[in-house]
Amino acid sequence: MRVKPGSIGFDIDGVVADTTEAFIRILNKKYGISGLSAADIVEFDVCRCLDIDPEIVEGTFAVLLADPLAAGMRPLPGAVSVLQHLGRQAPLTFITARPQHRPIADWLSHVLGRQTFQSCNLIAMGDHDGKARHIRQAGLDYFVDDRYETCLELETQEDITPLVFTQPWNKGRHQLRSVSSWLEIAELCHL
Ligand SMILES: [Mg+2]
Incomplete structure (x- = not known):
C-alpha cells in the first residue's frame, strides 16, 4: 500500500x-474533577464511560470547540x-x-x-x-x-x-x- x-x-x-489530554485538563481546571486518565475514555460519547454530569461534559467540550488554541490543545x-x-x-x-x-x-x-x-x-x-x-x-x-x-x-x-x-x-x-x-x-x- x-x-x-x-x-x-x-x-x-x-x-x-490530543483532544483527550485537553478534555481531562479542562475538566480538572474548570470543574475540579481529577483522577482521570486517557485510558478511562473508552467511549467516543464520553458520557457513556464517565460518571460525570452531562452538563459538565458539555461545558468542557464547549471550551474546546470555542477556542482550542486558548485551551492549549496540543x-x-x-x-x-x-x-x-x-x-x-x-x-x-x-x-x-x-x-x-x-x-x-x-x-x-x-x-x-x-x-x-x-x-x-x-x-x-x-x-x-x-x-x-x-x-x-x-x-x-x-x-x-x-x-x-x-x-x-x-x-x-x-x-x-x-x-x-x-x-x-x-x-x-x-x-x-x-x-x-x-x-x-x-x-x-x-x-
Ligand atoms: Mg475525531
Whole structure:
C-alpha cells in the first residue's frame, strides 16, 4: 500500500489533536474533577464511560470547540512534522465535525505554521455523518478518523479507504484497516 500525498485527508480531534489530554485538563481546571486518565475514555460519547454530569461534559467540550488554541490543545506526537512534510508535496485536507471553522482554523494555523496552513483545505461540517461527500469533493482516496462509525460509513463507499486512528474508544470494535501513530501514517505515505 502506497498512499500518495494529496490523496489522504484527516479528521482533527483524536487524530491530529490530543483532544483527550485537553478534555481531562479542562475538566480538572474548570470543574475540579481529577483522577482521570486517557485510558478511562473508552467511549467516543464520553458520557457513556464517565460518571460525570452531562452538563459538565458539555461545558468542557464547549471550551474546546470555542477556542482550542486558548485551551492549549496540543497536537499528537509526530502529527506536525508528518503534516508539514506532506504539505510540502500536496495541499492538505482536513474534515472535522466541528461546527465552527474559525477556532479550529486558528489552532491548525498555529500548530502547523502559517506557511503549511495557507494551502490547506479545512472543512468544518458540523456533523459526524456525511463525510464521504466532502472526501469525494476534495478528491481524496483515503481518510483517517478516530470515530470508527465514521470509518464504517466510509467503508461502504467503493472509492474511499478509511483508516481508523487507534484510540481507546475504537480499539477492538472494528475490522477496518487502522493506523496507531503518525509514524505509521508517514510509512504509508513513504515519507
Ligand atoms: Mg475525531
